[in-house]
Amino acid sequence: MSFAKDQVIPQLYQIAKDLPISIKFTFGLISIWCLLKIFNSFRIYYSHRLRHLPIYTLAVPGSKIYVVNSPELITAVQKSKTLAFAPLEVQLARRLFRPSTHGGNEMTSNTNTEKGERGLYSDGIDAIHAALLPGEGLDEMNRIAIQNIAASCDKLDSRAGAPPVRIKLMQWLRHEITMATTNSVYGPMNPFKDPKIEAEFWNFEHNIGTLIINVLPSLTARKAHLGRERMAKAFTEYFARKGHESASVLVKNRFKVCADYNLSLEDTARFEIGGVIAITVSTIPAAFWMLYYVFSKPEILALLRKEVGGVLETTNFDDTLGSITRTLNITKLRTACPLLTSTFQETLRHGALGASIRLVVEDTIISGQYLLKKDCVVQIPTHVVHFDPSIWGSSVDDFDASRFVPGHTRLTDAQGKQKKKAPPGALRPFGGGKNLCPGRHFAATEILALVSMILMRYELYVVTASDEHQHRDGEWAMPKSEKSSLAAVVREPDEDTEVEIRLREGYEEGRWAFRLDDSELVFAIDDD
Numbered sequence: 001m002s003f004a005k006d007q008v009i010p011q012l013y014q015i016a017k018d019l020p021i022s023i024k025f026t027f028g029l030i031s032i033w034c035l036l037k038i039f040n041s042f043r044i045y046y047s048h049r050l051r052h053l054p055i056y057t058l059a060v061p062g063s064k065i066y067v068v069n070s071p072e073l074i075t076a077v078q079k080s081k082t083l084a085f086a087p088l089e090v091q092l093a094r095r096l097f098r099p100s101t102h103g104g105n106e107m108t109s110n111t112n113t114e115k116g117e118r119g120l121y122s123d124g125i126d127a128i129h130a131a132l133l134p135g136e137g138l139d140e141m142n143r144i145a146i147q148n149i150a151a152s153c154d155k156l157d158s159r160a161g162a163p164p165v166r167i168k169l170m171q172w173l174r175h176e177i178t179m180a181t182t183n184s185v186y187g188p189m190n191p192f193k194d195p196k197i198e199a200e201f202w203n204f205e206h207n208i209g210t211l212i213i214n215v216l217p218s219l220t221a222r223k224a225h226l227g228r229e230r231m232a233k234a235f236t237e238y239f240a241r242k243g244h245e246s247a248s249v250l251v252k253n254r255f256k257v258c259a260d261y262n263l264s265l266e267d268t269a270r271f272e273i274g275g276v277i278a279i280t281v282s283t284i285p286a287a288f289w290m291l292y293y294v295f296s297k298p299e300i301l302a303l304l305r306k307e308v309g310g311v312l313e314t315t316n317f318d319d320t321l322g323s324i325t326r327t328l329n330i331t332k333l334r335t336a337c338p339l340l341t342s343t344f345q346e347t348l349r350h351g352a353l354g355a356s357i358r359l360v361v362e363d364t365i366i367s368g369q370y371l372l373k374k375d376c377v378v379q380i381p382t383h384v385v386h387f388d389p390s391i392w393g394s395s396v397d398d399f400d401a402s403r404f405v406p407g408h409t410r411l412t413d414a415q416g417k418q419k420k421k422a423p424p425g426a427l428r429p430f431g432g433g434k435n436l437c438p439g440r441h442f443a444a445t446e447i448l449a450l451v452s453m454i455l456m457r458y459e460l461y462v463v464t465a466s467d468e469h470q471h472r473d474g475e476w477a478m479p480k481s482e483k484s485s486l487a488a489v490v491r492e493p494d495e496d497t498e499v500e501i502r503l504r505e506g507y508e509e510g511r512w513a514f515r516l517d518d519s520e521l522v523f524a525i526d527d528d
């Protein structure tokens with residue numbers, strides 16, 4: 001088909017006019033999606049340009065976004081009762097999980113306890129926070145998770161003349177951490193034991209952003225919609241077969257609250273998909289980046305091996321694999337490994353993504369001088385705060401593994417004055433205030449157990465492909481991460497890193513295990 005030059009526009013117009021309604025509709029949605037992306041790019045651009053301002057306002061049609069950058073104002077926002085996460089969270093939950101009208105109404109009613117009563121949301125959040133506090137329930141979850149992690153690490157062991165194991169690191173972590181976490185949370189009837197459900201969940205997660213528009217999702221957000229529906233079915237069956245009765249206190253608590261509000265099993269199952277996002281999605285990339293930073297920096301690896309080696313317990317044990325058992329004591333890792341804990345926090349300072357958001361439920365003045373108007377949104381852009389030189393000093397862009405070691409003196413302010421500690425509100429991978437992530441202790445134990453076991457036991461070599469041959473002497477290259485899903489609060493690498501795993505010299509013999517005895521002690525991560 002060919003057109004004269006002056007005919008092109010009218011002809012294109014005619015073609016567009018004749019398109020079927022479904023295609024026009026899809027184009028419309030794609031255009032909205034592109035506009036949102038462009039708006040987001042401007043937002044990110046401006047948030048970096050304007051990071052020296054403690055607070056600034058972005059006008060959006062019909063509303064305003066207040067972007068808060070200074071730690072002092074962040075702390076004030078987190079303390080305010082009239083700046084709330086709940087109303088935004090429940091609206092999002094309605095779109096993403098598609099509960100029935102009854103379930104949706106229960107979830108959105110009285111979210112901020114504004115009528116002074118309880119509601120499904122507030123009871124649900126309290127039940128989750130209670131289950132994840134240091135104590136017996138959390139210990140039980142941690143124990144199952146680390147037993148699974150120990151078994152995952154055993155699979156990398158290539159002794160007895162077998163060739164070294166090669167893995168795609170992110171893919172391996174995604175599967176192993178998903179299974180360790182869901183086994184510990186959902187118990188023996190864990191729906192993720194079915195590989196199809198695991199695949200459906202990740203399909204859903206990778207495409208979750210498409211569900212936001214929420215118009216005919218079976219057409220406009222097909223992959224995410226199908227993943228969600230299959231997950232909802234699997235969890236409905238799980239609850240119908242009383243899987244929660246042999247599960248963790250977290251699932252028991254959540255189920256009880258849903259039952260108290262007469263939610264159907266299907267609505268309970270739909271809200272549970274949100275639970276799966278919380279327990280898995282951020283932990284996996286956080287473990288990836290920590291391994292990346294540790295193994296790509298030999299000097300940090302050597303220091304960590306020394307520190308973690310100090311809490312490794314060796315006992316004699318007669319068996320075919322050798323005569324010893326090496327035990328990593330989690331309680332000691334938590335209390336006697338400041339560099340390990342600091343490396344974890346520095347990994348999250350670099351890797352955290354997104355923004356904490358709060359709705360202004362009534363006109364609010366913060367720090368005695370800034371008026372925030374009702375129905376507008378407050379945003380705290382995590383990455384901007386984490387890379388502000390006036391908070392972190394001239395080394396802001398470096399990966400400084402010892403930045404959070406207590407008493408570390410390389411932390412300077414904008415005037416070059418030394419500080420002992422970052423100010424409250426400055427390090428916020430887990431958010432803060434009333435909504436501070438309740439899963440941080442569970443996640444820290446899981447990630448630090450896995451990283452410690454791998455760094456003590458193995459050497460990791462990057463495999464690079466060159467023509468037909470694959471070499472195992474590649475450099476660790478920082479993968480790009482521009483395509484993270486909407487659900488991720490830690491950026492996800494766009495490409496995977498293939499590694500070859502060899503036993504560490506001097507550590508070839510024996511068995512490996514974890515031990516966890518003290519409930520009350522947790523990793524000393526900054527939280528305020």
Ligand code: HEM
Pocket residue numbers: 085125128132278279280282283286356357428429430431432433434435436437438439440442443489490
């Ligand atoms: C490295 C891993 C993780 C990171 C970086 C992370 C980060 C976050 C962040 C930034 C928030 C929002 C807080 C705010 O807006 O102030 C949050 C909320 C939440 N997280 Fe996590 N999280 C992680 C792991 C987990 C795990 C393992 C669980 C459960 C076992 C969990 C459960 C939750 C829950 C239930 C909320 C909602 C809290 C509320 O609204 O009160 N998270 N998390």
